[in-house]
Amino acid sequence: MAENKKLDRRDFIQKGARITLGASLAGIGIAAATKASAEKYVWQIDPFKCTQCGRCATDCVKNPSAVKCVHAYDLCGYCDLCGGYFKPGANKLETGAENQLCPTAAIERRFIEEPYFEFIIDEELCIGCGKCVKGCGAFGNGSLHLQIRHDLCDNCNECAIARVCPSDAISRIPASQAYIIKGNFTETQES
Amino acid sequence: MKKILSRIFLLLLFSFVFFAAQSQQRFPKPEFESGYEQPTPTTPEPRSAGMEWADVFVLLAVLSMASWLAIKKRSRKGMIWLSLFTLIYFGFYREGCICSIGSIQNVALAFFDSGYKLSLTVLAFFLLPLIFALFFGRTFCAGACPLGAIQDLIVINPVSIPSWVRKTLDFFPYVYLGFAILFAATGTDFIICRYDPFVGIFRMNAPYIMILLGVAFLFLGMFFARPYCRVFCPYGVLLNWMSKFSKWHMTISPAECIKCKLCEPSCPFDAIEIPVNEKERTESSVRKNLKRFSFYLVLIPVWILAGGFALSKAHVFLSRANPTVYLAEILITHPELKTDTENLDIQTFLESGKSMQELVEEATLIRNKFRRGGWYLGGFLGLVLGIMIMNQFTMRKQEIYEPHKGNCFSCARCIDYCPVEKKK
Numbered sequence: 001m002a003e004n005k006k007l008d009r010r011d012f013i014q015k016g017a018r019i020t021l022g023a024s025l026a027g028i029g030i031a032a033a034t035k036a037s038a039e040k041y042v043w044q045i046d047p048f049k050c051t052q053c054g055r056c057a058t059d060c061v062k063n064p065s066a067v068k069c070v071h072a073y074d075l076c077g078y079c080d081l082c083g084g085y086f087k088p089g090a091n092k093l094e095t096g097a098e099n100q101l102c103p104t105a106a107i108e109r110r111f112i113e114e115p116y117f118e119f120i121i122d123e124e125l126c127i128g129c130g131k132c133v134k135g136c137g138a139f140g141n142g143s144l145h146l147q148i149r150h151d152l153c154d155n156c157n158e159c160a161i162a163r164v165c166p167s168d169a170i171s172r173i174p175a176s177q178a179y180i181i182k183g184n185f186t187e188t189q190e191s
Numbered sequence: 192m193k194k195i196l197s198r199i200f201l202l203l204l205f206s207f208v209f210f211a212a213q214s215q216q217r218f219p220k221p222e223f224e225s226g227y228e229q230p231t232p233t234t235p236e237p238r239s240a241g242m243e244w245a246d247v248f249v250l251l252a253v254l255s256m257a258s259w260l261a262i263k264k265r266s267r268k269g270m271i272w273l274s275l276f277t278l279i280y281f282g283f284y285r286e287g288c289i290c291s292i293g294s295i296q297n298v299a300l301a302f303f304d305s306g307y308k309l310s311l312t313v314l315a316f317f318l319l320p321l322i323f324a325l326f327f328g329r330t331f332c333a334g335a336c337p338l339g340a341i342q343d344l345i346v347i348n349p350v351s352i353p354s355w356v357r358k359t360l361d362f363f364p365y366v367y368l369g370f371a372i373l374f375a376a377t378g379t380d381f382i383i384c385r386y387d388p389f390v391g392i393f394r395m396n397a398p399y400i401m402i403l404l405g406v407a408f409l410f411l412g413m414f415f416a417r418p419y420c421r422v423f424c425p426y427g428v429l430l431n432w433m434s435k436f437s438k439w440h441m442t443i444s445p446a447e448c449i450k451c452k453l454c455e456p457s458c459p460f461d462a463i464e465i466p467v468n469e470k471e472r473t474e475s476s477v478r479k480n481l482k483r484f485s486f487y488l489v490l491i492p493v494w495i496l497a498g499g500f501a502l503s504k505a506h507v508f509l510s511r512a513n514p515t516v517y518l519a520e521i522l523i524t525h526p527e528l529k530t531d532t533e534n535l536d537i538q539t540f541l542e543s544g545k546s547m548q549e550l551v552e553e554a555t556l557i558r559n560k561f562r563r564g565g566w567y568l569g570g571f572l573g574l575v576l577g578i579m580i581m582n583q584f585t586m587r588k589q590e591i592y593e594p595h596k597g598n599c600f601s602c603a604r605c606i607d608y609c610p611v612e613k614k615k
């Protein structure tokens with residue numbers, strides 16, 4: 001009899017604890033669900049905030065980085081003397097590697113018609129260092145900019161670059177609209 | 192479809208700002224005569240949201256399977272195959288992300304940052320294993336956790352750890368959990384993801400030091416079975432609570448335990464409870480224990496206060512983990528660094544046009560969060576420690592061999608050792 005009573009008590013405690021835990025789980029679940037969103041989110045760089053610090057090339061968990069240079073052709077001046085392609089003070093406007101800003105020669109310079117050239121990024125080679133972006137922004141229209149490429153990005157729970165980005169340029173945006181490509185404009189999207 | 196939509200959206204956006212921006216370009220867009228067609232930048236789509244739901248579905252299936260294998264089928268072999276699947280799917284294919292362990296941080300951040308958008312799939316990853324644990328024990332650890340799987344499959348020559356060492360180590364997951372929540376809630380860092388020792392192995396790509404850590408864990412794991420699970424895993428704390436009160440936890444014996452002791456050495460995690468010799472329980476020892484128990488029970492509020500006080504005092508130090516606080520502090524204490532052109536963070540800040548005052552205000556806000564968080568975290572850890580010490584003096588009643596419901600991973604190894612026949 002005494003044995004039975006003890007068992008009953010143990011069962012009772014177990015049951016009570018189980019219900020309490022279950023209820024708190026439900027509570028957390030419901031409270032969190034009100035803050036949740038059915039939309040999927042991905043990491044992306046806001047090109048208007050990015051200052052091309054170079055960490056995108058070094059801090060991504062992927063090697064080479066999932067960040068690549070993107071060319072917003074709409075904004076491009078097709079310059080012969082491209083500030084993103086040539087080193088400042090390059091002595092010859094030639095495609096020789098010593099004249100190029102890009103450390104991996106990932107930019108192809110293609111003649112279109114006098115005096116215009118098209119610049120094409122080879123994503124296989126680009127490491128996302130942003131050197132060209134800086135050059136283009138300083139001397140040109142700013143048509144080159146960095147973006148996280150979602151075919152390469154693992155969509156880490158916390159983007160390793162976002163953590164170290166000095167400009168706070170990386171944040172989560174809805175996956176249905178996963179890029180912030182500079183268009184034919186030079187101000188931020190909102191303005 | 193989504194691609195088209197996003198294109199349309201971008202197009203609209205382009206035309207909207209077209210006139211405003213045209214004048215600001217340094218070099219106008221040329222008018223081509225050669226019929227050159229301007230390409231559009233490509234935008235490769237991310238993995239679809241549907242696939243994320245497929246992951247949730249796989250998790251649900253694996254959890255159900257693991258629970259069935261542990262409780263109904265009682266098959267270690269099946270569990271090994273399931274772990275292998277989990278290792279390949281959630282580990283190598285999904286590259287260990289998103290995992291339930293890391294999801295703690297997302298949920299915590301969602302509670303403290305109203306701007307944070309928590310994905311429903313992540314919430315599902317957080318809740319499902321806990322719900323299962325409440326009914327079936329830690330079957331998530333047995334078959335559905337990629338970190339557990341990689342450690343479980345390499346247990347070669349496990350050694351038994353003395354109980355006092357184990358009980359001391361039991362405290363660390365609480366510390367890890369507490370700090371993970373503190374850092375996530377203050378928007379500082381996701382330390383669980385950052386210091387996940389195995390994600391580098393799953394991705395076959397990580398900083399050198401993390402790979403080294405992963406390999407070290409695996410090597411250690413050959414002898415000290417599941418080191419991450421037992422000494423670090425913060426999710427294990429929550430699972431432990433749930434599992435302790437689970438409704439149908441797996442048992443070693445399919446029927447009545449005959450106390451043959453055969454299963455005693457079978458558990459690599461020292462999770463089997465051994466019967467207590469009732470004869471040792473004398474009147475005086477009971478009284479002595481009860482006295483100590485009550486003493487430590489009364490002491491618990493002291494632990495809580497001491498913990499809270501200590502960690503809130505440490506908030507200045509702790510908050511340095513936050514980049515904003517760190518930047519503000521270094522600018523105040525070392526103003527000469529402003530001329531250091533090598534220091535990217537400082538240079539970027541100086542060029543950003545943000546005023547020092549704004550930065551300091553932001554940093555103070557975060558630091559205050561750390562002070563408050565320090566009280567909560569310290570209090571929590573004090574409470575845990577107090578209870579752990581107090582529990583040393585409970586009179587455990589144990590008559591048969593059975594798994595410790597909280598610590599058992601439900602891996603099903605012990606089942607094969609029991610000679611008792613299943614009742615028909």
Ligand code: SF4
Pocket residue numbers: 045049050051052053054055056129130146161164165166167168169170
């Ligand atoms: S880390 Fe930030 S500032 Fe630096 S290149 Fe990347 S996005 Fe730009």
Ligand code: SF4
Pocket residue numbers: 068069101102103104105106107121125126127128129130131132133
């Ligand atoms: S300079 Fe850097 S960012 Fe630009 S194309 Fe070359 S590797 Fe890519």
Ligand code: SF4
Pocket residue numbers: 043059060061062065066067148152153154155156158159160161162
């Ligand atoms: S989310 Fe991960 S993979 Fe993607 S850019 Fe950031 S660090 Fe790289």
Ligand code: SF4
Pocket residue numbers: 292331332333336337338339340419420421424425426427430
């Ligand atoms: S204790 Fe943690 S790491 Fe280990 S199997 Fe369980 S959830 Fe995974």
